[in-house]
Amino acid sequence: MSFYSHDVTIQAPKDRLLSLMTDPFLLSGIFGHVNILRVYDQKQGKYVDFSYLSSFSNRFLVVYVFGTPDTKMHLLEGEMEGPILEAGSIVYRGWTKDQKFVWGIRFEAKAIKPMETLVRIFVNADYNVSGLDRLLGRTPFALAQHIVEEHIIPYVKHYLKTESGIGLEGIIPTKLLDEQGLFSQIVPKITKVSGDVEYGVAVIKGENVNGKMVIKNGKISGIEVNHNGQTLQGQDAMLELVSLLTPVRVTLYAVNLDEVLMSKLEKYVLANTTQGFSSI
Known part of the structure; x- marks a missing residue:
């Protein structure tokens, strides 16, 4: 049995990453060697097409x-199970x-x-060397390492999106909080959440009420x-929101200001460099 582990720090909220890690279709695609065909239906006791699935299942053909x-x-035909939620971790496993x-x-x-989230990845891979080694052309340890370093890490580096869906001239704000209820209960x-936020904006919406709150340097x-x-600002606006009895x-x-400034600087330099070349 081979084993390989890797730690990676990702600039994204933990809850966002957990939602991605519990998506078996996304994860199987990232692994690169797993193609989901059918899903196991507990009621029917067999693998079925997804359109015939009667309830959630984490077992796949x-x-x-x-x-x-x-x-x-x-x-090679086989099975995969996951996500499996264990104490403090999310697990996937499979076999031919x-x-x-x-x-x-x-x-x-x-x-x-x-x-910012620290993600620890642990992979084990075991196969019959006399049989699969000729197909894979690699050792069991290298295969486990391959899944992490040649599939998962490149995905995180080049394709992982943690955005809220709002673009800011190529800069993607990160959603840190999305709560509904009395404003007085949401303020804490x-x-x-804002403690480590350099710059952020909170959008407030409700019945006959809307507004925005600006966060700078955690405050x-x-x-x-x-x-x-009626439009209110500052302390008056805060008191009005706290006194609301409707949800x-x-x-x-939040947005990384260094990233915004660097993006604008790169665009400025590129534009001026282009102009310089065109005048020659």
């Missing part, structure tokens, strides 16, 4: 793919039908800051609210 179009493709290839991967996530959560630096047609929705976004 899969095809394991090894090799490349440039060499030779090898397909003949049990000659068995693997497992475990993720552990620890929030370092609101927008805003304060807690509320400004607030403006429109309630029943509101508060969504807090």
Whole structure:
């Protein structure tokens, strides 16, 4: 049985990463060697097409793919289970039908800051060397390492999106908080989450009320609210929101100012460099 572990720090909230790590379709795609075909239906006691699934299931019929179009493709039928939620971790595991290839991967996530998470990845892979070694052309240890360093890490580096869906000239704000309820009950959560936020904006929406709150260097630096047609700012706006007896929705976004400034600087330099070349 081979084993490989790797720690990676990701600039994203822990809850966002957990939602990604519990998506078996996303994870199987990232692994690169797993193709989900069907899903096991507990009620019917068999694998079925997804349209016939009666309830949630984390057990899948899969095809394991090894090799490349440039060499030779090898397909092996098998199964995969996951996500499996264990104490403080998310687990996926699988095997081929003949049990000659068995693997497992475990993720552990620890929030370092609101927008920074340490993810620990543990992979084990075991297969019948006399059989699969010729197909894979690698040792069991190298295969476990390959899954992490040549699939998971490149995905995190180049493709992972942690955005809220709002673009800011190529800069993607990160959603840190999305709560509904009385504003007076949400304020402590805003304060807690904002501690390490350099710059952020909270959007407030409710019945006959909407507004925004600006966060700078971990503190509320400004607030403006429109309630029943009346616009309030500062302390008056805060008091109005705290006294509301109807629920509101508060969504807090944060952005890395260094990233914004660097993006603008790069665009400026590129534009001026282009102009310089065109004048020659």
